[in-house]
Amino acid sequence: MLLEFQSVTKSFHDADGAIPVLRGVSFELRAGETLALTGESGSGKSTLMHIAAGLDAPDGGAVRVAGHDLTAMNDAALAAFRRTEVALVFQQFNLIPSLTVGANIALQAALAGADDPARQEMLVARLGLTEHVHKFPEALSGGQQQRVAIARALAAKPKLLLADEPTGNLDEATADQVLEQMLALVAQTGAALMVVTHSPTVAARMDRVLHLRGGLLA
Numbered sequence: 001m002l003l004e005f006q007s008v009t010k011s012f013h014d015a016d017g018a019i020p021v022l023r024g025v026s027f028e029l030r031a032g033e034t035l036a037l038t039g040e041s042g043s044g045k046s047t048l049m050h051i052a053a054g055l056d057a058p059d060g061g062a063v064r065v066a067g068h069d070l071t072a073m074n075d076a077a078l079a080a081f082r083r084t085e086v087a088l089v090f091q092q093f094n095l096i097p098s099l100t101v102g103a104n105i106a107l108q109a110a111l112a113g114a115d116d117p118a119r120q121e122m123l124v125a126r127l128g129l130t131e132h133v134h135k136f137p138e139a140l141s142g143g144q145q146q147r148v149a150i151a152r153a154l155a156a157k158p159k160l161l162l163a164d165e166p167t168g169n170l171d172e173a174t175a176d177q178v179l180e181q182m183l184a185l186v187a188q189t190g191a192a193l194m195v196v197t198h199s200p201t202v203a204a205r206m207d208r209v210l211h212l213r214g215g216l217l218a
Contacts, residue, residue, distance in 0.1 A: 001064075002192045003029035003052060003160060008061035010047055021047050023215035024061070031159065034186065034193040036203035039212035045196045048212065049162050052194065053086050054078045066159045083112045087153035089182075091165040093145040095137040095152075102133040105152045112156035123151040127181055143174035150182050154189055161186060163195045167202060179205060 010022040021044040029035050039045050050056040051063055054070050063070040066085050073081065087108075095104050105123065109115045124130055127147040137145055146166065153161055166182065167175035179202060186193045195202060203209045211218045 001028050002031045002033075002066055003194070004062070004064040005048075005052075006062040006064075008048075008051065008058045008063060010044070010051065010056070010058050020215050022051075022058070025212075025215070025217055026061075027210060027217060029160075029192050029194060031192050032187070032190050033208070034183065034206040035195070036206040036209045037194060037196045037212060038198065038203055038209060043212045044215055045212055046164060049088075049164055049194065049196055052160070053088055053162055054082050084114070084156070085158060086160045086162060087156050087158035089146075089149050089153050089161065089163040089166045091168040093137070093142075093149045093169075095145060095148055097137050100134050100136055101129060101140070101148050104137070104148055105155045108152045109155040109157075112158075114155070114157040116155070116157070119157070120151070120155050123154055123185065126185060127151050141174075143170050143178055146170060146178050147181065150178070150185070154185055154191070157189070158191055161191045161193045163193065165197055166195065167197075167199065175199075175202075 005025050005027050008022055008025045011018040011020045025048065037045050037048065047056065051058050052065065058071065068081055099107065105120050109120060124133055127150060129147055129151065132140060132144060167178055170178060183205060195206060197203055
């Protein structure tokens with residue numbers, strides 16, 4: 001089992017007290033499996049994803065990723081975990097504007113200690129980026145930038161890929177192409193994929209769909 005949530009709780013606090021976001025969430029995700037996480041805005045989807053990525057800590061429960069107990073790890077261990085075991089793709093592409101496409105992809109792999117030029121070349125080719133590898137992000141379309149973001153994430157050889165509305169800024173035709181390529185590459189590399197999405201079309205392409213409502217999964 002690659003990802004395990006066991007009775008995970010999380011609340012945020014304001015002047016009026018605690019606001020529960022996750023109320024005992026439990027689920028599992030196997031290596032090579034794809035999962036869509038759906039729910040209304042504010043339902044806690046992004047919070048759940050941040051906990052899975054080791055970016056936020058739960059208040060209670062257990063979270064395990066690739067054999068790592070995230071709730072037992074200190075900040076240094078979590079930083080190392082984020083570099084090597086998990087990768088994220090966001091709605092906003094978050095590319096480094098001063099680096100070329102190739103350099104954006106290579107930097108992520110180097111930081112993860114997974115520099116593999118042959119793998120990077122494969123990702124570039126599969127995502128249709130070969131002719132753009134020496135360009136800077138500002139010269140690319142939105143769809144091309146999202147392809148770079150996916151290549152950058154997978155170049156680090158993560159066991160878990162987390163994608164937060166990865167096609168939300170793309171037109172329908174481009175979104176379909178990007179999703180198709182991402183799913184094919186995830187299958188090829190053996191990573192598990194969890195996608196936060198509002199799109200029924202995107203959710204339908206995943207192996208499983210979980211819906212978050214009122215801090216619980218349905």
